[in-house]
Amino acid sequence: MNIPRKLKLLAFGACLAAAALPASAEEYPKFDYMPGKELAIPHVSGDAKFSNTYQYWKDEKALEDAKKSGKMSHEMNYKDFRWAVKSFDAEGAIDIGRGYYNEKNAKGQSCASCHGAEGKKLKGIYANYPAYNKRLKRVVTVPTQIKACATERLGFDWKENTRQNTLIDFFVGSLSDGKVVKIDATSPGPIKASYERGRDLFFKRGGHFNFACASCHTPPAAGKYLRGQRPTTFFGDAAQYPIYHFPYSLPGDDFEYVFTLQHQIKSCQILSRIYPGEEGSPAMTDIEVFLKASANGYKMSVPVAEYNMDTSYLD
Amino acid sequence: MKFGFKQRYLPLLVLAGSLTVGAIAPSSAEEAPKWVPGEQYPRELLKNFPCHDYDLPCGKMTSPPVERVEFKGPLKGDAERGEKIATNLRWGNCIACHALPKHEGGSIGPSLKGYAHREMPLDYTYQRLWDVRFYNPNAFMPVYGPNKVLTDQDIQDVMAFLYTK
Numbered sequence: 001m002n003i004p005r006k007l008k009l010l011a012f013g014a015c016l017a018a019a020a021l022p023a024s025a026e027e028y029p030k031f032d033y034m035p036g037k038e039l040a041i042p043h044v045s046g047d048a049k050f051s052n053t054y055q056y057w058k059d060e061k062a063l064e065d066a067k068k069s070g071k072m073s074h075e076m077n078y079k080d081f082r083w084a085v086k087s088f089d090a091e092g093a094i095d096i097g098r099g100y101y102n103e104k105n106a107k108g109q110s111c112a113s114c115h116g117a118e119g120k121k122l123k124g125i126y127a128n129y130p131a132y133n134k135r136l137k138r139v140v141t142v143p144t145q146i147k148a149c150a151t152e153r154l155g156f157d158w159k160e161n162t163r164q165n166t167l168i169d170f171f172v173g174s175l176s177d178g179k180v181v182k183i184d185a186t187s188p189g190p191i192k193a194s195y196e197r198g199r200d201l202f203f204k205r206g207g208h209f210n211f212a213c214a215s216c217h218t219p220p221a222a223g224k225y226l227r228g229q230r231p232t233t234f235f236g237d238a239a240q241y242p243i244y245h246f247p248y249s250l251p252g253d254d255f256e257y258v259f260t261l262q263h264q265i266k267s268c269q270i271l272s273r274i275y276p277g278e279e280g281s282p283a284m285t286d287i288e289v290f291l292k293a294s295a296n297g298y299k300m301s302v303p304v305a306e307y308n309m310d311t312s313y314l315d
Numbered sequence: 316m317k318f319g320f321k322q323r324y325l326p327l328l329v330l331a332g333s334l335t336v337g338a339i340a341p342s343s344a345e346e347a348p349k350w351v352p353g354e355q356y357p358r359e360l361l362k363n364f365p366c367h368d369y370d371l372p373c374g375k376m377t378s379p380p381v382e383r384v385e386f387k388g389p390l391k392g393d394a395e396r397g398e399k400i401a402t403n404l405r406w407g408n409c410i411a412c413h414a415l416p417k418h419e420g421g422s423i424g425p426s427l428k429g430y431a432h433r434e435m436p437l438d439y440t441y442q443r444l445w446d447v448r449f450y451n452p453n454a455f456m457p458v459y460g461p462n463k464v465l466t467d468q469d470i471q472d473v474m475a476f477l478y479t480k
Contacts, residue, residue, distance in 0.1 A: 031365070032378040035453050205378050206365030208356060208464060209457035221455055225422040227404075227411045273356055275366035275373050283367045283374070 032205040034214040040199050040234075042185035042293035047235035050218055053077035057236070077222065078232040090170075090244035090303035093256040097171030100164045105154045111146075111168065114153070119175050126176035127239075127300050128183065130289045132190045139194045141288050143169050143260055144280040160262060160280035166255040170242045173302040181239050181300060185293040198290030201283060202234065207274030213287075216272070238288075239295040245306040259306070261288050352406045352469075364462065379461040381448045386441035392468075392475025400465065401473050407465055409473070412455070416479065423455060431480045440477065444470045 039049045047054040056066035057079035066076055073080055101111045101119060115121045126142060133140045136148060143160040146168050150158035158164040185195035202213040215221060216231040224231070241261040249257055250267055259267065262279040265287050269276040277284040348357040366373035400407040401415055410420035413427045442449050445460030459465040465473070 029375050029377045032452075201367045204365065204367075206367070206373075206376070208361060208364050208462050210364075210378050210462060211457065215455055221423045227421045269367065270358075273361060273364075275358070275361035275364070275368070275371070277367045281368065283369050287367065 031200075032210075033200070033203045034205065034212040034218065036214060036218050037199060037203045040290075040294070042183065042195055043296045044181075044236045044294065044298040046294065047077070047233055050235070051077045051222060051233045053079070054235075056080075074224065074230065078230045079236060086301075087244045087303045087305040089246060089305065090258075093167060093244065093258050094171050094174050094303060096256060097167035097169070100158075100168050101171055103156075103164075105156065109154055111149065111154070114149075119172060122172050123175045124179045126173045126302075127179040127181045130183070130191070130194070130285060130292060138282070139190055139285055139289060141260075141262060141280060141285055142172055143262055144285065146172070147280065160260075161278075163254045163256075166242070166258050166260055166263065169260050170258045170303065173242045173300075176300045177302050179300050181292060181295045181298050183289065183293040183296055185289070185296075191289060191293075194286045194289040195293050197283075198286035198288070201287050202290055207269070207272055209273055211272045211274070213268065213272075216268075234291055235294045236298045237295065238291040239298045239300045240302065240304050242302065243306050244303050248306070261291060265291075352400075353403055354405060356405070379458065381452075382446045382461050383449055384442055384445045384460065386438045388437050390437055390471060390474055390478065392471035392473070394472070394475040394479045397469075397472035397474065397476030400469050401476055407459070407469065407473055416477065427477060430477045437474065437478075440474055441470060444473065 036050065040046060041049075045054060045058070053076055055062060056071055056076045057063050063076075063080060067080065071080075098118075104110045112119075129145070130139050130141045132138070133145065133148075140148070141160075143165050146165050147159050150156040150165070156164070158168070183191060183195075185192050202217075205212045205215075213234070216226065217234045219233070222231050222233045238261055241259070241264065243259050243264070244257060245259040246257040249255065249259075250263070250270070255263075260279075262284055265284060266276045266279060277287075348359050350356050350360060362371065362373050363376075364373065365376040365378060368374040398415075398417070401409040402418055404411070409415060409427070410418055412421040412423035413425070414420045414422075415427050416430070443456070444465070446458050447454040447456040448458065457464055459470065460467075
C-alpha cells in the first residue's frame, strides 16, 4: 500500500464529507500524543513519575552519595555531570557577550545604560524567565526580551537567532548562577496557559519519523543509548541553559558554541526531522516555558558544558 | 462528534486501498526538492509533516493514518544493501536504537543480533517496519512506510539482512 501522502489526505477529506460531518471539519485537529502528558507537573520532583531516578540527583548531597555508591550515569538519568563541574572554556564566550552588552549605539546608549554595569539589575532574573511582558502582551523568553530592547531602544538588529543575542543571553544567564528556577505555571494566567500548550507540543507526534519530543525524552528511551547520544527526561536540564555546547553547533552558527534553550529545541527538531520552529515564536516559547517550569525547584548552573562530544548524528 | 481510533481509520484504509489501483502521482512532485537517502533530508520537505507552529499549515496537520500491510513473500531482498540502510544515519538508522547483526548499536530497542534464529514470521517483521503502530500505537520506531522513510524494496532489503543466518 504505497500511495502518496497527499492522496491520503484527500481520501481523509472524502471520508469526512461522506460521513456528512461539516462541523468536524472546523474542529481543531485531533493530534496523536505520546502517553504521559497528564503526569507532567511544573516541578523538578515530577521526574519521579517518569524515571524513578530523582532521588539520585535532586541536590548536591544526593548526587554525591549516588556517585559514591557506584551508580552509572544512565542509572542517574544522565543528570550527574553538570553541577559538579563549571565550564571554564565558556568564560571567553561570556566575555564576548559582556562586550555586546556594553556596545554603544550612535547615541552612546547600550544595554548597560538601563540595566547597570555588569548587568547589576539583571541578577537572578533568568531563573524567572520566560515571563509575561505586559507591554508586548505576550510571554517572552530572555532572547525575545533582548531582541525587543535591542531593536526598539538601541536600534540594533539583534534577533533571537543571532550571534549578539545568543552571547548576551549567555552573559545574562550567568548572572543567575545558583538561583533556584521558579516559574509560576499553576496560578491561572498566561504562563499557565503557555505551559499547558508547550506540554501538548512536547508530547505531540510529528515530523518525518512521527516522533514527539517525548519519544526520546521519556522512558523507555530516556536513560538509554541512542547510538552515541544519551537522551534524558525533560526535568531539570533547562536550569543549565544557555549552555556551552562545544564542539557541536548547527551548520551556519557563529555563536561560539553557545546554545540557548530555543536553539536546543530547534536542534532537536532538526535531529528528529520536525520542521524547525522560528526561535522566539509563540509555539517555541511555549515549549521553553514547559521545559523551564519542569526545572522549577532546581538550581541554575551557568556556565556548564554539554557532554555531547559527537557531532556526527545531526541530520 | 468524536471518533475512536478504529472508527476514524477504518474507512480511510478501505478508501486508500482502492486508490492504489490507479497509481496516480501528484503533479507537483517534480517541483519539490527530492530527498536522496543517505543525504540530509531537505528542510522544505519537513513542512509536509506535523510541526510545532501555530501559523504554518504543518502546525495543524495530524499524523498519517495507521497502515495495515500484508506481506505475501517470498522475501526478495539484497542483504548487503539492507545492511547499508540499517546502519546509515540518514537512511534507515536502525542502529541508533538497536544492536544489529555484526554491529553494536543503541539500547532503546531490543537487540536484533540473532534475529534470524528467532524465526519471526515475515509478515510480522514487514508490518513492524512499515508501520509499527499497528502493533502498538505508542511504539517508538519511526513510521517508515507511511512517511516514506523507506520503500517496500528498502524494507525487504533490511529484512534480508536481518534474516541472514
